[in-house]
Amino acid sequence: xxxxxxxxxxxxxxxxxxxxxxxxxxxxxxxxxxxxxxxxxxxxxxxxxxxxxxxxxxxxxxxxxxxxxxxxxxxxxxxxxxxxxxxxxxxxxxxxxxxxxxxxxxxxxxxxxxxxxxxxxxxxxxxxxxxxxxxxxxxxxxxxxxxxxxxxxxxxxxxxxxxxxxxxxxxxxxxxxxxxxxxxxxxxxxxxxxxxxxxxxxxxxxxxxxxxxxxxxxxxxxxxxxxxxxxxxxxxxxxxxxxxxxxxxxxxxxxxxxxxxxxxxxxxxxxxxxxxxxxxxxxxxxxxxxxxxxxxxxxxxxxx
Amino acid sequence: xxxxxxxxxxxxxxxxxxxxxxxxxxxxxxxxxxxxxxxxxxxxxxxxxxxxxxxxxxxxxxxxxxxxxxxxxxxxxxxxxxxxxxxxxxxxxxxxxxxxxxxxxxxxxxxxxxxxxxxxxxxxxxxxxxxxxxxxxxxxxxxxxxxxxxxxxxxxxxxxxxxxxxxxxxxxxxxxxxxxxxxxxxxxxxxxxxxxxxxxxxxxxxxxxxxxxxxxxxxxxxxxxxxxxxxxxxxxxxxxxxxxxxxxxxxxxxxxxxxxxxxxxxxxxxxxxxxxxxxxxxxxxxxxxxxxxxxxxxxxxxxx
Numbered sequence: 001x002x003x004x005x006x007x008x009x010x011x012x013x014x015x016x017x018x019x020x021x022x023x024x025x026x027x028x029x030x031x032x033x034x035x036x037x038x039x040x041x042x043x044x045x046x047x048x049x050x051x052x053x054x055x056x057x058x059x060x061x062x063x064x065x066x067x068x069x070x071x072x073x074x075x076x077x078x079x080x081x082x083x084x085x086x087x088x089x090x091x092x093x094x095x096x097x098x099x100x101x102x103x104x105x106x107x108x109x110x111x112x113x114x115x116x117x118x119x120x121x122x123x124x125x126x127x128x129x130x131x132x133x134x135x136x137x138x139x140x141x142x143x144x145x146x147x148x149x150x151x152x153x154x155x156x157x158x159x160x161x162x163x164x165x166x167x168x169x170x171x172x173x174x175x176x177x178x179x180x181x182x183x184x185x186x187x188x189x190x191x192x193x194x195x196x197x198x199x200x201x202x203x204x205x206x207x208x209x210x211x212x213x214x215x216x217x218x219x220x221x222x223x224x225x226x227x228x229x230x231x232x233x234x235x236x237x238x239x240x241x242x243x244x245x246x247x248x249x250x251x252x253x254x255x256x257x258x259x260x261x262x263x264x265x266x267x268x269x270x271x272x273x274x275x276x277x278x279x280x281x282x283x284x285x286x287x288x289x290x291x292x293x294x295x296x297x298x299x300x301x302x303x304x
Numbered sequence: 305x306x307x308x309x310x311x312x313x314x315x316x317x318x319x320x321x322x323x324x325x326x327x328x329x330x331x332x333x334x335x336x337x338x339x340x341x342x343x344x345x346x347x348x349x350x351x352x353x354x355x356x357x358x359x360x361x362x363x364x365x366x367x368x369x370x371x372x373x374x375x376x377x378x379x380x381x382x383x384x385x386x387x388x389x390x391x392x393x394x395x396x397x398x399x400x401x402x403x404x405x406x407x408x409x410x411x412x413x414x415x416x417x418x419x420x421x422x423x424x425x426x427x428x429x430x431x432x433x434x435x436x437x438x439x440x441x442x443x444x445x446x447x448x449x450x451x452x453x454x455x456x457x458x459x460x461x462x463x464x465x466x467x468x469x470x471x472x473x474x475x476x477x478x479x480x481x482x483x484x485x486x487x488x489x490x491x492x493x494x495x496x497x498x499x500x501x502x503x504x505x506x507x508x509x510x511x512x513x514x515x516x517x518x519x520x521x522x523x524x525x526x527x528x529x530x531x532x533x534x535x536x537x538x539x540x541x542x543x544x545x546x547x548x549x550x551x552x553x554x555x556x557x558x559x560x561x562x563x564x565x566x567x568x569x570x571x572x573x574x575x576x577x578x579x580x581x582x583x584x585x586x587x588x589x590x591x592x593x594x595x596x597x598x599x600x601x602x603x604x605x606x607x608x
Contacts, residue, residue, distance in 0.1 A: 015347060015386075016345075016348045016351065018352070040345065040347065041348060043320045047320065064410050064411060066378050066412065070378045070407075073374055078318075078319045078370075081319060099406055103406075106399055106400065106403045109448070144413070
C-alpha cells in the first residue's frame with residue numbers, strides 16, 4: 001500500500017481556466033495531508049479527490065502570487081466552520097503570514113483550529129523534520145521571492161525474516177533494534193549478522209516541487225536524485241524569451257534540470273492557458289528527458 | 305433582447321461542495337456586469353458562463369463571511385494580470401475594503417485597474433444611481449452585519465408609433481422629448497397627445513438579493529414589489545431553530561417574505577450541503593408562494 005502520494009489538484013498558470021485550476025497539490029503521507037501551494041478552488045478539488053480536510057496538518061506556500069495561495073483563506077476558514085480542531089502549520093513568507101491572518105481575522109470569527117505560522121526564509125533550509133520525513137525549502141528564481149520544496153522520506157526499517165526469527169526464537173524485545181540494523185547476539189553468545197535476519201528496507205521516497213522559476217543550475221543541485229520532480233513548464237520553447245521575462249521555464253529547461261539532477265521521473269505543470277493541450281509541451285521535454293509526464297487535475301503520483 | 309439578466313454562479317452555503325459553489329452572482333445589465341457577492345471559484349464560474357471579465361465594473365459584497373467574498377481577491381488580481389484597464393467599484397463594508405486592499409498589495413504587484421472602494425453603510429441606502437439603474441442596500445439580520453441589495457431599473461422611454469411620426473412628419477429633433485412623454489405641437493398649433501404618438505415603455509425590471517438573514521418583516525418592506533426576489537433558504541423547516549441560531553431562513557420564511565412583499569417570482573438559494581437536492585426546500589416554499597424556483601449554478605434569470 002502506497003503511503004506517499006502526490007495529488008495534482010491544480011496545474012495551470014496564473015488564472016483559473018476551463019482546462020486547469022491554479023497551482024495546488026496535496027501530498028498524502030502516512031494518513032496525513034500536506035498541501036503544497038493552495039490556489040483558488042483548493043477546497044473543491046479536495047472534495048473531488050475525496051481528501052478529508054481534517055487530515056491536513058501542513059501547508060507549504062512557495063511564493064506570494066495569488067494563483068499559489070488564494071485558496072488558503074477559504075480552506076482554513078472551512079476547517080473552523082466544520083469545527084475541526086487540531087493544529088495546521090502554514091509554512092509561508094512573513095508578509096504572507098501577516099496577510100493571511102488579517103483575512104482570517106475578518107472572515108473566520110470562531111476559529112477552532114490552531115494555526116502556526118512557520119516563516120520560510122527565502123534562502124531556504126530544513127522546514128520540517130520529524131521521525132519519517134524531512135522537508136527542505138530551496139531558492140527558486142522567479143519575479144518574486146520564491147522557494148521550491150523537497151520532501152525526503154527518512155531511511156525505513158528493514159524487514160524481519162520470519163523464518164529466522166522463529167528458528168532462532170529471537171525475543172520480541174530485540175526485534176526493534178534488529179529492524180533498525182543491529183546484529184542479534186543469542187543467549188549462547190553466537191552473533192547473527194543482520195543481513196541473515198532481515199531483508200532490505202523499502203525504498204525511501206523523495207519528491208521535489210518547483211513552482212515558478214527560470215532555468216538555473218542551482219535548482220538541479222537542490223533536487224538532485226529525487227524520485228519524482230514536479231517542475232513548471234509554463235511556455236513552450238517558441239516563447240522562451242517571454243518565459244524568461246516572466247520568471248518561467250520551458251519544458252526543455254525543465255527537462256534539462258531533470259537530466260542534470262538525475263531524477264527518476266519528471267512531471268510538467270503550471271501550463272499557460274494558451275495551450276489547449278499539453279502534448280506539445282510534453283514532446284519538447286521528452287526529447288531531452290524521456291521519463292516525463294504532463295500533470296493534470298486528478299492525477300495521482302505514487303512516490304513510494 | 306434581454307438587457308437585465310441574473311446569472312447564478314454559486315448558490316451553496318458556507319463551503320464549496322460537490323453540488324454547489326459559494327454565493328456568487330453576475331448581473332448582466334446593458335452590456336456591463338455587476339458581481340453580487342463573490343465566493344471562491346467566481347473566476348471559474350465566469351468562464352463557464354462565458355462572461356467577459358472586462359465587463360465587470362461593480363461588485364457588491366453583502367457581508368464579510370468568507371463564502372461571500374473570498375473569490376474577489378483572485379478576480380481583481382486577474383483583471384490586472386490580463387492587463388485590463390478601467391475602474392471597478394467595490395461596494396463593501398469598511399473592514400472588508402481594508403482587508404481586500406491588504407491582500408491585493410501582497411498578491412497583485414502591477415495593478416492596471418483602478419479599484420474604488422464604495423463603503424457600504426450597514427444601515428443601508430442608495431449606493432449606485434445612474435441614468436438607468438438605482439441600487440439600494442438594505443439591512444439584513446444575520447450573525448454579522450449584512451445587507452441585501454435591490455436593483456431597480458428607472459422608467460424607460462416610450463415607443464414611438466412609426467405610422468404617426470410619418471403621418472404627422474414629426475421632425476427628428478422632437479422625437480426624444482416625445483419618447484420621454486411630451487405631447488407634440490405641430491407647426492400649425494395643433495396639439496397631439498403623447499398617448500396617440502407612442503405606445504407604453506417596456507417594463508422597468510427590479511431584482512432583490514437577500515444573501516443571509518433570519519426572517520424579519522422589515523426585509524419584506526425593503527424588497528416590496530420586485531419582479532424577482534432571490535432569498536436564502538439554507539435549512540428546511542425541520543431545522544428552523546438551527547436556521548435561526550445561525551442567522552438563516554427556511555424556505556417557508558423566504559416564501560412568507562415573498563408573499564408579504566408581493567414579488568413576482570421567488571428564487572431560493574444558499575442551500576446547506578446537507579440537502580442532496582433542493583426539491584424538499586422548493587416544495588416547502590411553493591406551499592406558501594407558488595411561483596418559486598430553486599437556484600442552481602448556471603441558471604440565468606431574465607429580469608427584463
